[in-house]
Amino acid sequence: MLYAPGHVDCLPEEVGYDASRVDVLHAHFQKLMDQKKIQSASYCISRYGKIFMHGAVGPLSFRGGDEPLLPTTAHRVASITKAIVTVAIAKLVEDGMLRLDNPVGLFLPQFNADPFNKIDLYSLLTHTSGLHPDCASSLIPHHQSYWDRIGRYFETYDPADGELDWISAALGGGLSKKVGEEWQYCSFGFCILGEVIKKVTGVGAEQYVEEQILKPLGMQDSMFQLTPQLASRFIIRSERQEQRLKDIIEGKQAEASPAEKLWENIPSTGGGLSSTPADLIRFANMTLGMGKLGETRILGRKTVEKFTTRALYNTPDYCWGSNNPDRSYGIGFDMRRGSAFLYSPTSYSHEGAGACSMIMDPTEQLAAVWFVPFMDDNWHDEAIFNVTNIIWSGLQ
Structure with missing residues (x-):
């Protein structure tokens, strides 16, 4: 197994976590790679604001090979962008500019x-x-x-x-x-x-997101437009993407058609952010810190409480073939409940297509971020839901 460890603040045992679950997590990722469901995986997990699990398994490129995915490899976070944009809206509510x-x-x-x-x-x-x-x-x-x-x-x-x-x-x-x-x-x-x-x-x-959220939180690897530096350590998912990354690194910009240029007028707030697991864990811990990370204040306590408390009741969800008469959701954050999950009822989260996940559990003060790039266009729930349960099973 290709494995690359990342920086940690402490050992799992120091925050009341069973270290043997790390091997279980790696074995699960390896099984999904053997089944050709995911290309590789990276993760960052913290408790009480301290990172105790951080690493990556599998190859950097869709072609395979011996070059490993790294914990510092950047990915497109897709709809996890929405969680960060939600905080931007919350800030404007605090400042009296929106309700x-x-x-x-x-x-x-x-x-x-x-x-x-x-x-x-x-x-x-x-x-x-x-x-x-x-x-x-x-x-x-x-x-x-x-x-x-x-x-x-x-x-x-x-x-x-x-x-x-x-x-x-x-x-x-x-x-x-x-x-x-x-x-x-x-x-x-x-x-x-x-x-x-x-x-x-x-x-x-x-x-606004970059100046008011990403930079204050020290999320230096999170951005909407890739720099050559970040492009040089981006995951490689396809030949087309590989060429695009190469062009960014070399400073080449393909000439876009007039119609293509017009798309730049559409905000990238639905899913355009790129980041790393360690950067996103800083955002996650800011929310668990009730709006603060260290001495940096992004939101006030009451605002975080409002946005991360269940907001929907008796609202049906028939989206994409679902048949849920009572969709649990916060304001901009998912609060999915049910028999499938081990996390606390207070937990909130967001997923991203293709796929990645970020979950915050305020009861346990546990935050987890992981990327599991799918090898096809199907949705593999065991790369998201099963991983959640493996992670939460280590709490002591």
């Missing part, structure tokens, strides 16, 4: 028309806005996703026609449900939140 019950139309006039005028910031954060969920096109015949509509608009856009308005183009897809009727996971809604951040701060949402 969760504000209608989106207060900031973006495209939402002032029925039925969109009933959508507020709270419903976007809790995925109850009624906007079509991700991947709806695969479930609804002839459905045109918000992204498809934006893409076609960009292809025909002429500056002579007036100011760019990708939001109106997208909203031509309408709603799938009434506001608050169902939980439906919607990344487009978080792009709209990014546009709200831009509107009220006067800077791009990505810049």
Whole structure:
């Protein structure tokens, strides 16, 4: 097994954890690699703010070989980005610039028309806005996703026609449900939140996140646009990505078409961040610290309590074939419950496609982040749910 250890603050036993579970975790990752379900795995786990498990197993490249994945290897974190954007919204609430019950139309006039005028910031954060969920096109015949509509608009856009308005183009897809009727996971809604951040701060949402959250927390390996330095230690998932990373490292920028350049106007707040396990554990421990990491304050205690307390009750979840009559969810954070999980009922989390996971358990003061890059387009729940139980089983 290719294994690379990472920096730790203490031994597992020092924070009341059974060190033998590390071998169980590695064996589980190896089994998933042998089954060709994941390429490799990396993780960082802390208790009471101290990292006691940190490492990586498997190869750096999709081709295999002897070059190992490292704990410092960077990955795209996909929808874990939403957890960080949620904190950005929370900061603006603290500063009096937003309220969760504000209608989106207060900031973006495209939402002032029925039925969109009933959508507020709270419903976007809790995925109850009624906007079509991700991947709806695969479930609804002839459905045109918000992204498809934006893409076609960009292809025909002429500056002579007036100011760019990708939001109106997208909203031509309408709603799938009434506001608050169902939980439906919607990344487009978080792009709209990014546009709200831009509107009220006067800077791009990505810049706001970097200046107000990432830099203060010392998350130096977390960014929306890869630098050559971070690209040089990024996981290699495909030939196409390998070439893109090489171009970034060498300072080459392929010429984009006018339509492709227009996509830069869409906030990357739905899933555009890249990071490492150790960087994300700093964010996780900030939330467990009730808004503080060391002497750095990002949020106040009451704000963290509000956002990480269950917000939805008796809200059904039929998204992607689910049949859950009572979806447990916080404000921007998942609070999934059920017989499958060993973590405390107070726990909150976020996952990212392809895949990665970040879970915070305030009862046990345990935080865990792991990346398990899938080898195909299927969803392998044993790389997420089973890993959760292996990690939590070590608590003594």
